[in-house]
Amino acid sequence: MTDTLDYIGEQLKALTSIPSPTGFTRAVTDYVMKTLEEMGFAPERSTKGNVLVCLGGEGEPLVLASHVDTLGAMVRSIKDNGRLRPTTLGGHQWSTADGENCTVHTRDGRVYTGVVLNTEPSSHVADEKVETLEKNMEILLDENVDTKDDVASLGIQTGDIIAMDPRAVITKSGYIKSRFLDDKLSASVLLGLARAVAAGEVKLARKVSLLFTVYEEVGHGGAFVPADTCEMISVDMGCVGDDLGCTERMVSICAKDSGGPYNYELVSALADTAKRLSLDYAIDVYPHYGSDVEATLRAGYDIRHGLIGPGVYASHNYERSHMDGVHNTYELLRAYVGE
Structure with missing residues (x-):
């Protein structure tokens, strides 16, 4: 066995x-x-x-x-500041993914890394906590992008897939941890x-x-x-x-x-x-x-x-x-x- x-x-x-x-x-x-x-x-x-x-x-x-x-997400739109607005796939809970690394998959096969964050994640900056609702979430690409055009030049568009990192681990004691x-x-x-x-x-x-x-x-x-x-x-x-x-x-x-x-x-x-x-x-x-x-x-x-x-x-x-x-x-x- x-x-x-x-x-x-x-x-x-x-x-x-x-x-x-x-x-x-x-x-x-x-x-x-x-x-x-x-x-x-x-x-x-x-x-x-x-x-x-x-x-x-x-x-x-x-x-x-x-x-x-x-579960996962899809690009709903590209923001003027070069960040991606997501829409959920399945019963995804954004509170569980705030701060998670992710990948964006384009329709022509390119893959870009990024991070899921709310619109004001810094405790040193925010006057009050931003709720982790879908409308307040965005994907920050690990690319030098500051505008819609910058993002478009990467081949990213509405409908592209956003996948969260699974982080799969099996411990010596038998515990399985993963998305x-x-x-x-x-x-x-x-x-x-x-x-x-x-x-x-x-x-x-x-x-x-x-x-x-x-x-x-x-x-x-x-x-x-x-x-x-x-x-x-x-x-x-x-x-x-x-x-x-x-x-x-x-x-x-x-x-x-x-x-x-x-x-x-x-x-x-x-x-x-x-x-x-x-x-x-x-x-x-x-x-x-x-x-x-x-x-x-x-x-x-x-x-x-x-x-x-x-x-x-x-x-x-x-x-x-x-x-x-x-x-x-x-x-x-x-x-x-x-x-």
Whole structure:
């Protein structure tokens, strides 16, 4: 298992190093496609950009979905002083990015570094604190630009992508700290599962497909799945916080979120499997959450649906989890799909 956990950690660092705010995901799906192909699978990319791969097996088709799009921002306009006014992509919270380094990606492939700051960040200058609202945020490029024309000469324009630095770290004690653990941590877990299937370490008891989606952060990532799907589990981040049982070292099984209850029988089956294996788990209710599989249901699919994931603290912030949570999530999935 140590080898699998090491592999998942390596994949997390690889995935988080590829900027992929919602709508800018070609590079990260290229990476996922190549990784799966090297295992011997035949992944397909949809017109929309999702990556689907069948791992094998027969009967009761199950889809495990994670998303590789992240929060981020886009250039809304260029200011007269050469700074960029941003607009958010997904449920990005500007208070968590004030002072963060970032990169700006132009449509012709150029990349510029910069920093996210509010319009008056200096405590030695400001008469009063500026609220970290979107209208008060700007991107300062690490270039000698003082006017709109200066910025335009760099090839930067409205609609260009702004990606925050992930700063991924895995400590010796097993803690995982990074932006975008939602959901690149669980995407890494699914790659670890695919690797184990390819190596013959996991024998599938049913047909299992993996779906890596690219528009989850804006609500329609999982809107299309194979027609024969009977069951689908979103493998996303588990919530950690006030009034919740999950910790960063556990696998969370969601019973209900903002979209309503998850399939009762599937939640029970997942919990029974976790209990049988003596995994560290919690069944929780997430008050402000929506998942890929709910987009699948809204699209009209008649499926059983569930949501699990390693516990992640400080969602939509600089997030933290633990390799124990990864272990518990992986083992739950391995047992649920295996013979």
